[in-house]
Amino acid sequence: xxxxxxxxxxxxxxxxxxxxDIAECVLLLQKPYYDDLTIEQCEEAVESTIRxxxxxxxxxxxxNIDMACEEKKFYSKSIEEKILEDYSLYGVDEVLAYGICNLxxxxxxxxxxxIDKTKPGIIGELNNxxxxxxTFLDDIVGAIAAAAASRLAHRK
Amino acid sequence: xxxxxxxxxxxxxxxxxxxxDIAECVLLLQKPYYDDLTIEQCEEAVESTIRxxxxxxxxxxxxNIDMACEEKKFYSKSIEEKILEDYSLYGVDEVLAYGICNLxxxxxxxxxxxIDKTKPGIIGELNNxxxxxxTFLDDIVGAIAAAAASRLAHRK
Amino acid sequence: xxxxxxxxxxxxxxxxxxxxDIAECVLLLQKPYYDDLTIEQCEEAVESTIRxxxxxxxxxxxxNIDMACEEKKFYSKSIEEKILEDYSLYGVDEVLAYGICNLxxxxxxxxxxxIDKTKPGIIGELNNxxxxxxTFLDDIVGAIAAAAASRLAHRK
Amino acid sequence: xxxxxxxxxxxxxxxxxxxxDIAECVLLLQKPYYDDLTIEQCEEAVESTIRxxxxxxxxxxxxNIDMACEEKKFYSKSIEEKILEDYSLYGVDEVLAYGICNLxxxxxxxxxxxIDKTKPGIIGELNNxxxxxxTFLDDIVGAIAAAAASRLAHRK
Numbered sequence: 001x002x003x004x005x006x007x008x009x010x011x012x013x014x015x016x017x018x019x020x021d022i023a024e025c026v027l028l029l030q031k032p033y034y035d036d037l038t039i040e041q042c043e044e045a046v047e048s049t050i051r052x053x054x055x056x057x058x059x060x061x062x063x064n065i066d067m068a069c070e071e072k073k074f075y076s077k078s079i080e081e082k083i084l085e086d087y088s089l090y091g092v093d094e095v096l097a098y099g100i101c102n103l104x105x106x107x108x109x110x111x112x113x114x115i116d117k118t119k120p121g122i123i124g125e126l127n128n129x130x131x132x133x134x135t136f137l138d139d140i141v142g143a144i145a146a147a148a149a150s151r152l153a154h155r156k
Numbered sequence: 157x158x159x160x161x162x163x164x165x166x167x168x169x170x171x172x173x174x175x176x177d178i179a180e181c182v183l184l185l186q187k188p189y190y191d192d193l194t195i196e197q198c199e200e201a202v203e204s205t206i207r208x209x210x211x212x213x214x215x216x217x218x219x220n221i222d223m224a225c226e227e228k229k230f231y232s233k234s235i236e237e238k239i240l241e242d243y244s245l246y247g248v249d250e251v252l253a254y255g256i257c258n259l260x261x262x263x264x265x266x267x268x269x270x271i272d273k274t275k276p277g278i279i280g281e282l283n284n285x286x287x288x289x290x291t292f293l294d295d296i297v298g299a300i301a302a303a304a305a306s307r308l309a310h311r312k
Numbered sequence: 313x314x315x316x317x318x319x320x321x322x323x324x325x326x327x328x329x330x331x332x333d334i335a336e337c338v339l340l341l342q343k344p345y346y347d348d349l350t351i352e353q354c355e356e357a358v359e360s361t362i363r364x365x366x367x368x369x370x371x372x373x374x375x376n377i378d379m380a381c382e383e384k385k386f387y388s389k390s391i392e393e394k395i396l397e398d399y400s401l402y403g404v405d406e407v408l409a410y411g412i413c414n415l416x417x418x419x420x421x422x423x424x425x426x427i428d429k430t431k432p433g434i435i436g437e438l439n440n441x442x443x444x445x446x447t448f449l450d451d452i453v454g455a456i457a458a459a460a461a462s463r464l465a466h467r468k
Numbered sequence: 469x470x471x472x473x474x475x476x477x478x479x480x481x482x483x484x485x486x487x488x489d490i491a492e493c494v495l496l497l498q499k500p501y502y503d504d505l506t507i508e509q510c511e512e513a514v515e516s517t518i519r520x521x522x523x524x525x526x527x528x529x530x531x532n533i534d535m536a537c538e539e540k541k542f543y544s545k546s547i548e549e550k551i552l553e554d555y556s557l558y559g560v561d562e563v564l565a566y567g568i569c570n571l572x573x574x575x576x577x578x579x580x581x582x583i584d585k586t587k588p589g590i591i592g593e594l595n596n597x598x599x600x601x602x603t604f605l606d607d608i609v610g611a612i613a614a615a616a617a618s619r620l621a622h623r624k
Contacts, residue, residue, distance in 0.1 A: 007546055053466065054417045054559055060547040061560045065533065073541040078475055079528040089310060091262030091522055092529045092567065098265065099563035102414035105366045106247030109254065113269010154245060154365065163390055209622065210403055210573045216391040217404045221377065229385040234319055235372040247366055248373045248408065255407035258570035261522045310521065401622060403574030410577065418559030421566065425581010466557060 004056040011063050015137055016129075021122035022046045025145035028120050029111055030152050037152070045148035049104075055144065058100050062093070062136035070133045086127075086135045093136045097143035104147040107154070111146035160212040167219050171293055172285075177278035178202045181301035184276050185267055186308050193308070201304035205260075211300070214256050218249070218292035226289045242283075242291045249292045253299035260303040263310070267302035316368040323375050327449055328441075333434035334358045337457035340432050341423055342464050349464070357460035361416075367456070370412050374405070374448035382445045398439075398447045405448045409455035416459040419466070423458035472524040479531050483605055484597075489590035490514045493613035496588050497579055498620050505620070513616035517572075523612065526568050530561070530604035538601045554595075554603045561604045565611035572615040575622070579614035 009019065023042035030037055049055055065083065074080040082090045094116070101108040116139065119127050123145075126138040165175065179198035186193055205211055221239065230236040238246045250272070257264040272295065275283050279301075282294040321331070335354035342349050361367055377395065386392040394402045406428070413420040428451065431439050435457075438450040477487065491510035498505055517523055533551065542548040550558045562584070569576040584607065587595050591613075594606040 004546060007544065011544065053557060057547065057550070057558055057560050058563070060544050061533070061551075064542045064544050064547060065529070067543050068536050068541055071541075073536055073539075074532045075535050076475065076479065076528050076532050078472060079525065079532060082525070083529075089263070089521060090525055092525050092564065094262035094266060095526070095567035096560065096563060098262070098567075099418070099560065103417060105415060106250035106254070106411070107245070109265065110250060110269045110272045113266045113271075114273040115269075116266045117270040160390060163388065167388065209401060213391065213394070213402055213404050214407070216388050217377070217395075220386045220388050220391060221373070223387050224380050224385055227385075229380055229383075230376045231379050232319065232323065232372050232376050234316060235369065235376060238369070239373075245365060246369055248369050248411065251370070251408060251411035252404065254411075255404065255574070259573060261571060262567070401575070406574035406578060410574070418562035418566070419557070421577065422562060422581045422584045425578045425583075426585040427581075428578045429582040 002051075002053075002056075004053070004060070005051055008050050008056050008059045011060060012141075015063055015066075015132065015134070017122060017126070017137070017141055019043055019046050022141055022145050022148070024121050025115065025123065025142070026148045026152070029115070029145065029149040033153065034156065041152065042148065045151050046144060049100075049144050049147045049151065052103065054103060055100050055147070058096050059140055059144075062096050062140045066133040066136045069135075083135050084133055090135075093139045096136060097139035100140070100143035101146055101150075104150040105154070108143075108146045108150035111149050112143055115142040115146055158207075158209075158212075160209070160216070161207055164206050164212050164215045167216060168297075171219055171222075171288065171290070173278060173282070173293070173297055175199055175202050178297055178301050178304070180277050181271065181279065181298075182304045182308070185271070185301065185305040189309065190312065197308065198304065201307050202300060204307065205256075205300050205303045208259065210259060211256050211303070214252050215296055215300075218252050218296045222289040222292045225291075239291050240289055246291075249295045252292060253295035256296070256299035257302055257306075260306040261310070264299075264302045264306035267305050268299055271298040271302055314363075314365075314368075316365070316372070317363055320362050320368050320371045323372060324453075327375055327378075327444065327446070329434060329438070329449070329453055331355055331358050331362075334453055334457050334460070336433050337427065337435065337454070338460045338464070341427070341457065341461040345465065346468065353464065354460065357463050358456060361412075361456050361459045361463065364415065366415060367412050367459070370408050371452055371456075374408050374452045378445040378448045381447075395447050396445055402447075405451045408448060409451035412452070412455035413458055413462075416462040417466070420455075420458045420462035423461050424455055427454040427458055470519075470521075470524075472521070472528070473519055476518050476524050476527045479528060480609075483531055483534075483600065483602070485590060485594070485605070485609055487511055487514050490609055490613050490616070492589050493583065493591065493610070494616045494620070497583070497613065497617040501621065502624065509620065510616065513619050514612060516619065517612050517615045520571065522571060523568050523615070526564050527608055527612075530564050530608045534601040534604045537603075551603045552601055558603075561607045564604060565607035568608070568611035569614055569618075572618040573622070576611075576614045576618035579617050580611055583610040583614055
């Protein structure tokens with residue numbers, strides 16, 4: 001397995017997100033359609049999603065933007081402030097998330113929209129967390145969950 | 157106003173969808189964010205969305221696919237059947253809907269995902285209607301509502 | 313292999329497109345980057361692309377729209393005429409093609425844009441063919457080629 | 469006009485891109501279709517594109533990523549190095565660019581793919597420039613040109 005994969009897992013952990021947290025979102029999304037879906041199957045689907053190179057690039061880039069803003073390292077303070085406050089009309093974080101979802105087709109996009117509005121589990125926690133900047137992270141986590149759910153739907 | 161605009165309004169009406177029905181979905185989506193939003197403002201936003209050429213093309217094409225399948229005019233019965241039963245893994249209807257949402261940015265895409273899962277108002281009615289094929293229509297109506305809601309959000 | 317796969321191959325053949333034709337486009341796109349790329353590898357990449365369910369749905373739906381318009385089966389003559397003349401501002405055919413490309417990431421989208429402008433090989437032939445309606449077909453073939461090229465780039 | 473608009477113009481200038489440079493790309497793209505298109509009309513279309521909030525956010529975010537990497541401010545050196553060398557399989561820069569193009573429909577996406585492969589004018593200069601990191605910037609400039617060209621096509 002590539003070292004970028006392990007870097008993603010580490011980076012997510014440093015920002016307080018475990019694969020299990022993401023798997024819980026997947027279970028929530030897909031449970032209504034498969035009675036016997038297990039958390040283990042969801043975790044496998046999450047791992048498989050993070051094994052894709054384009055997903056890895058999006059994860060690491062997004063988290064690095066959050067961190068750079070937290071540490072006030074962006075040149076343009078206007079955009080740094082919008083990212084830090086998670087300004088509702090700033091949509092570049094969603095654009096990055098769609099870059100992940102698009103790889104998994106239309107079911108992934110629909111799932112993402114639903115997650116983004118309802119903010120289940122870890123997504124809601126990230127959204128309410130005031131200790132770090134999660135503007136890109138919560139959308140990336142939502143996109144991974146939506147993509148993994150779509151993968152399960154297509155492989156049933 | 158272009159004749160394609162009027163054709164869209166007529167075609168939607170023939171398939172039992174009024175601008176007011178779509179405006180109600182918009183109100184539902186945006187009311188939580190603006191206390192004083194009126195149904196008239198929502199209807200204006202819907203009209204403005206339908207004035208875009210790419211939206212008009214998507215509306216007319218989608219409804220014509222539904223109608224052609226209803227009348228068993230498609231050459232490939234495999235896909236005609238999937239469209240007629242609104243097969244959950246058939247996603248071309250959502251792809252067409254995203255073609256509308258994309259023009260209105262990331263808020264529109266998120267709204268669409270939410271509408272598509274929760275099926276408020278007219279979307280739910282179309283989804284349950286057994287008298288005609290609404291496979292493309294319900295996604296198109298959802299996309300128009302999501303786009304109009306995004307337009308209102310950006311213009312607040 | 314699913315019967316939808318074979319249906320796609322048959323349908324493409326009926327519309328005068330072979331896997332070899334599409335593989336030639338892929339070779340043209342990727343040859344500058346890999347000296348030793350063979351037409352066989354390109355054909356395998358094309359086959360693998362057509363094995364994806366969402367790609368199959370897009371292929372069959374797009375070709376059926378072309379055929380329905382050819383046979384004057386669409387209810388709305390306004391849109392039927394635009395499809396028959398391949399009207400330059402009608403973009404639903406490209407929207408369907410992007411539904412394929414998106415599954416293969418950003419390289420696929422860029423490749424598609426290039427193919428769509430330069431119209432190499434079979435794409436140019438389809439575009440100049442006056443005997444049948446290829447409005448959706450030429451974009452679908454371009455999207456399959458772009459997707460297969462992206463697959464090769466990612467697996468090098 | 470919003471202050472974000474002026475910030476975009478300034479930021480582009482600081483990175484050696486003028487509105488005139490982008491307008492030249494637009495002229496190149498659209499000239500084959502309109503004999504009498506002027507550079508002034510192209511420049512107006514570029515200005516109008518940059519007046520959209522979502523475009524402004526993408527411009528400022530993208531350039532700030534380039535600058536943060538240049539100044540070695542990213543936490544993850546793996547992704548910083550990929551961005552600094554403009555690694556061909558890193559696609560987040562194109563994802564951001566598509567966020568701009570999508571707002572202008574399918575013609576904009578096709579134009580972008582073509583520009584990204586052929587690298588006319590300023591795009592080629594940015595691509596060959598070794599003095600600063602232009603990984604996100606060249607795609608953003610390409611996307612603005614593609615969007616402006618699409619705007620002209622739709623308004624003819």
